[in-house]
Amino acid sequence: MGAAVKRLHLPSVLRYPLLTRMGRCEPRVVSGARVRSGDVLAAGNARTVGLLHAATSGVIELTPAEVLLHPDGLEDALPPLAAEDLAKRVCDAGIVGLGGAGYPTWLKLQQAKRAAVTTLIVNAVECEPDVSADRSLLRGHEDEILAGMRALAAYLEASRTILAPGEGMDVDIADTEVARVTGTYPSGSERTLVRRLLGMELQDRNPTDVGVVVFNVATVFAVHRAWHHGERLVERVVTVQDENCWLRIGHPVRELALPEGEVTVGGPVTGWLARQGESIAKTTRAVTVKTPVESRPCIRCGWCADSCPEGLLPQELFRHINAGHWTGMDALRLDDCVECGACDLACPSRLPLLATFRYGKSERRELERRARDAAVARDRFTARSARLERLRSAERKEREARMASRREWTHRL
Amino acid sequence: MDASTLDTRDIMLRTGVALVPAFAAATYWFGPGVLVNLAVTLGAGVALEAGWVWARFRTFDAVKDASTPVTCALIAIAVPPSLHPGILVFAAAMAVILAKQIYGGIGKNVFNPAMVGYAAALVAFPAHFADWDMLTGATALDALRFREGATVAEVWGQPAFGLVGAHGFEVVNAAALAGGLYLCAVRIANWRMPVAVLASLGACAALGYDNGSSASLGSPMFHWFSGGTMLAAFFIATDPVTSPSSVRAQWIFGIAIGALIYCIRSFGAYPDGIAFAVLLANLAAPALDKAMLRP
Ligand code: SF4
Ligand code: SF4
Numbered sequence: 001m002g003a004a005v006k007r008l009h010l011p012s013v014l015r016y017p018l019l020t021r022m023g024r025c026e027p028r029v030v031s032g033a034r035v036r037s038g039d040v041l042a043a044g045n046a047r048t049v050g051l052l053h054a055a056t057s058g059v060i061e062l063t064p065a066e067v068l069l070h071p072d073g074l075e076d077a078l079p080p081l082a083a084e085d086l087a088k089r090v091c092d093a094g095i096v097g098l099g100g101a102g103y104p105t106w107l108k109l110q111q112a113k114r115a116a117v118t119t120l121i122v123n124a125v126e127c128e129p130d131v132s133a134d135r136s137l138l139r140g141h142e143d144e145i146l147a148g149m150r151a152l153a154a155y156l157e158a159s160r161t162i163l164a165p166g167e168g169m170d171v172d173i174a175d176t177e178v179a180r181v182t183g184t185y186p187s188g189s190e191r192t193l194v195r196r197l198l199g200m201e202l203q204d205r206n207p208t209d210v211g212v213v214v215f216n217v218a219t220v221f222a223v224h225r226a227w228h229h230g231e232r233l234v235e236r237v238v239t240v241q242d243e244n245c246w247l248r249i250g251h252p253v254r255e256l257a258l259p260e261g262e263v264t265v266g267g268p269v270t271g272w273l274a275r276q277g278e279s280i281a282k283t284t285r286a287v288t289v290k291t292p293v294e295s296r297p298c299i300r301c302g303w304c305a306d307s308c309p310e311g312l313l314p315q316e317l318f319r320h321i322n323a324g325h326w327t328g329m330d331a332l333r334l335d336d337c338v339e340c341g342a343c344d345l346a347c348p349s350r351l352p353l354l355a356t357f358r359y360g361k362s363e364r365r366e367l368e369r370r371a372r373d374a375a376v377a378r379d380r381f382t383a384r385s386a387r388l389e390r391l392r393s394a395e396r397k398e399r400e401a402r403m404a405s406r407r408e409w410t411h412r413l
Numbered sequence: 414m415d416a417s418t419l420d421t422r423d424i425m426l427r428t429g430v431a432l433v434p435a436f437a438a439a440t441y442w443f444g445p446g447v448l449v450n451l452a453v454t455l456g457a458g459v460a461l462e463a464g465w466v467w468a469r470f471r472t473f474d475a476v477k478d479a480s481t482p483v484t485c486a487l488i489a490i491a492v493p494p495s496l497h498p499g500i501l502v503f504a505a506a507m508a509v510i511l512a513k514q515i516y517g518g519i520g521k522n523v524f525n526p527a528m529v530g531y532a533a534a535l536v537a538f539p540a541h542f543a544d545w546d547m548l549t550g551a552t553a554l555d556a557l558r559f560r561e562g563a564t565v566a567e568v569w570g571q572p573a574f575g576l577v578g579a580h581g582f583e584v585v586n587a588a589a590l591a592g593g594l595y596l597c598a599v600r601i602a603n604w605r606m607p608v609a610v611l612a613s614l615g616a617c618a619a620l621g622y623d624n625g626s627s628a629s630l631g632s633p634m635f636h637w638f639s640g641g642t643m644l645a646a647f648f649i650a651t652d653p654v655t656s657p658s659s660v661r662a663q664w665i666f667g668i669a670i671g672a673l674i675y676c677i678r679s680f681g682a683y684p685d686g687i688a689f690a691v692l693l694a695n696l697a698a699p700a701l702d703k704a705m706l707r708p
Contacts, residue, residue: 296421296478297520301653302603315658348421349520 005136005237006245014069014250015279016041016052022102023048031062038078038232041067050104051094055234055248066277069250080230086155086223087113093226094233094282099123099134099216100266102283105223112156112213120158121207122149123193124217125166125181128267129345131286133237134217135169136244145217146176148224152215162197163217189340190214192309239286251280253287261289269341270354296349304343304353310336314343314353321360326367334360421519424601425479428648431592432486435644438588439490442581446494451486453498458485458505465514480519484508487527487648490585491641491688492534493542500538504530524695525655532688583638593647606656607646609667610674611637617675636675645670645687655695662701670694 018025025044029035035054042052054069057076061068083089091106122145124134138145145163153161165171167182179197191202193214200210207214215223218236225231238247240256247256253263253274263274268288280287304314310333317332334357343353419427439447458481466475488504508530516522535542596602615633622632636642650656650670657666670690677686 294474297518299421299424299478299480299520299653300656300658301424302658303600305658313658348419348424350420 005140006243008245008247008251008256010056010071010073011248011251011255012070013252014055014058014071014248015252015277016067016069016250017277017279017281018042018065018067020044020049020102020281021283022096025049025052027062027067029060029062029067031060033060034058034072035060035069036076036078037234041069046091047104047107050091050096050106051232052249053094053232053234055250078232081226081232082230086151086227089226089230090223093222093231095219095222095226096233096282097216098218098222098236098282098285100270100283100285102281105215105219108213108215109152109155112208115208115211117156117208117211117213118158119160119162119198119212120149120153120156121193121197121212121214122161122163122217122220123190123214124169124171125164125193128269128286128341130242130268130288131239133239133244133285135166136239137221137237138165138169138171138217141221142171144224145220147228148220148222149176151227152220152223156213158213164193164197189309189338233282236280236282236284238280238284239288241288247280249280249282253278253280256287258287259289261291264288264290267341269344270339293350295351298347298349298351301348303346303348307342307346309340309342310338312337314347314357317360318351318353318356321356321363326364329360329364334364337361419601421478421480425483427599427601428483428596429479429486431596432483432490432589432648434588434592435490435585436486438585439494442584443494446496447490449495450489450492450501453501454485454489454505455482457502458482458488458509461506462509462514465510466518469514475518478519481509481513484513484527484530487644488530490644491527491531496534496541497538500534500541503537504534506530507533520654522654523699524692525649525652528649528688528691528695532692535688582640586638586641586643589643589647593643596647596651602647602651603653603656603663605660605663606650606667606670609664610646610650610671611642613668613671614642614675615671617672621675621679631678636678640678641687642674645674645691649687649691650694655698657698657702657705659702659705662698662705665701665705666694666698669697 018027023044025042027042028040029042034057035041036057037054039054040051041054041060044050044052052067056069056071057074058069058071061070081089081092083092087106087109090109091104095105097103097105097108124138126132126134149161149163152158160177162177162179163171164179164181167180169180171178181193181196190207194200194202194207194210194212198210198212200212202210222233222236226233233249235246235248237244240247241258253265254277263278264271265274265278265284265287266272267286268290271286271288274287298315298318300315302315305312308314312333317329317334317337320326320328320332321334337357339354339358341354344351347353436447436451459476462481463473463476466473485505485508488501488508492501492504508526511533512524512526512529513519513522593602593607597604597607614636618631618633618636631639646667650667657663673690673693674687677689681689
């Protein structure tokens with residue numbers, strides 16, 4: 001894998017979907033408008049989505065679902081950001097967790113500051129095999145990452161900063177504690193990292209509860225660009241098949257030179273199939289083409305269970321979901337699956353375990369929703385029947401009373 | 414070796430490789446009849462299964478995992494050398510068709526196919542198994558059982574016995590142990606099963622052994638290295654399909670096999686009961702899992 005990060009040509013169009021994985025955003029531009037690089041195209045709730053900036057200059061075309069930006073090739077840019085507070089600057093720059101979760105970085109900073117964290121961990125352990133975006137960033141940009149780390153540590157007043165590169169990454173940064181994390185996938189998640197580096201079991205707590213905050217290395221890099229250069233987050237390093245490229249947010253997946261096959265976005269294991277018009281999002285770490293593999297029947301070897309960080313039994317989950325046994329699923333804790341895909345990697349029969357679990361989760365949510373709806377409808381129906389019954393019996397009583405009085409009356413005649 | 418890159422086929426091929434020492438030892442001690450068995454069961458098993466899946470699915474996908482050759486090899490080494498080819502074909506058919514394909518193919522069978530094939534042949538053609546076979550290890554085990562009051566040391570003088578176990582079998586067992594340890598080392602076989610089987614068999618034997626008096630039933634060493642103990646412990650009890658998934662259930666499963674082997678060997682009508690011990694434990698595996706599968 002080449003160490004140097006490639007730069008690609010400007011694509012013919014940049015596409016920004018308004019419905020992102022983190023939530024909805026509303027367009028802040030109109031069709032036909034000219035924008036400069038750095039203009040706000042759309043904005044959502046600052047606590048979930050935040051701001052979306054134009055990655056180049058050009059003309060806007062608005063559709064109900066997307067903002068399209070047709071580049072004019074001039075690369076006009078807005079003046080740099082100027083906010084004096086780091087969290088504010090990071091918020092203005094639209095920085096979110098680039099490791100994959102997409103949690104707004106300013107919010108995390110604020111929470112960490114309020115919790116007075118003492119330890120800052122920079123996560124450069126690749127989340128998935130065959131993804132090397134973090135690694136390539138770490139290799140060529142030590143100084144920038146160091147600058148980002150210093151800025152974050154100063155803001156948080158953290159006394160300890162740990163840089164955690166993954167296997168096979170040699171980093172030598174002056175005055176920095178480096179703790180290489182080796183071993184089997186998955187070790188790149190925050191929880192695993194905190195356990196491995198500090199020996200702390202988080203269980204249900206967040207890292208900030210134990211005085212730790214973890215930032216992905218790409219996020220740290222983006223913070224550095226925003227803090228020291230006033231830049232907004234408009235590009236990131238993406239592993240495209242087997243090389244790493246600087247891609248603008250919004251770069252259409254279709255315009256990447258990829259071999260034939262099923263295009264997966266987000267990593268070969270935990271990613272999903274590219275949809276029509278899919279483009280690079282802030283959280284997109286990788287775009288890969290899957291060579292279709294032939295699955296064989298489960299031989300119950302248990303390797304999936306051995307590899308599951310949550311201690312689940314993927315083979316049993318798989319069997320239950322495929323058989324539609326939703327009732328047995330609680331004991332198997334389907335909802336605890338963190339979708340890391342470790343079981344997929346371990347399975348000698350190459351079964352699509354993770355995909356099945358995702359399907360199972362959504363199917364179960366749907367079933368629950370339907371059951372809830374049915375319960376509501378039933379309650380409504382019983383209430384209505386009771387009401388009608390009440391009315392009817394009141395009517396009956398009234399009638400009987402009327403009849404009785406009439407009878408009495410006829411008698412008297 | 415990185416186990417995570419192996420696929421099902423690799424697992425089966427490696428299991429085949431791990432059987433090579435046992436076959437070499439068996440061929441050396443019991444003659445080329447062992448290899449004749451192998452050729453016949455392999456040919457019959459693979460052809461029968463291929464015919465079956467072709468008739469049902471019109472594709473050969475279901476045989477590509479290479480599990481059938483392993484099943485056939487296990488049958489071939491378990492039965493007497495140069496067994497009548499008809500019986501071998503019968504055993505192979507029972508294994509791949511009745512025990513595996515009828516249940517829906519690999520992964521769905523309840524019973525270990527090799528043991529079903531072996532047991533069916535043993536029950537149907539007992540005369541052919543009378544004086545020799547791997548899983549019964551008849552001569553020595555029988556000699557020890559029907560010895561009419563002789564002490565162990567006296568019986569040991571007979572040519573049926575070797576250094577620690579039954580003559581010849583001890584070497585085959587040692588070879589199977591070597592192959593089995595390899596499988597455990599590359600994490601294809603689950604080490605818990607052989608440990609549980611051998612420990613429980615050893616414990617039972619130790620209880621029934623009083624330093625070789627006339628009532629004694631054979632030492633742990635003797636039981637470990639006679640009959641098909643090592644094959645059963647490392648190659649048959651570890652079949653992931655027919656053994657439980659949860660760790661506690663696996664221990665119980667292995668312990669049950671060891672104890673059943675000892676009981677059938679010592680008190681049953683068959684001299685060695687490995688096949689029946691395994692089949693009985695297979696039968697219990699789903700229930701064990703159901704009871705213990707609380708992640
Ligand atoms: S790793 Fe694959 S084959 Fe093995 S038990 Fe799990 S799902 Fe089945
Ligand atoms: S994807 Fe889910 S079931 Fe599979 S290893 Fe990860 S947490 Fe376990």
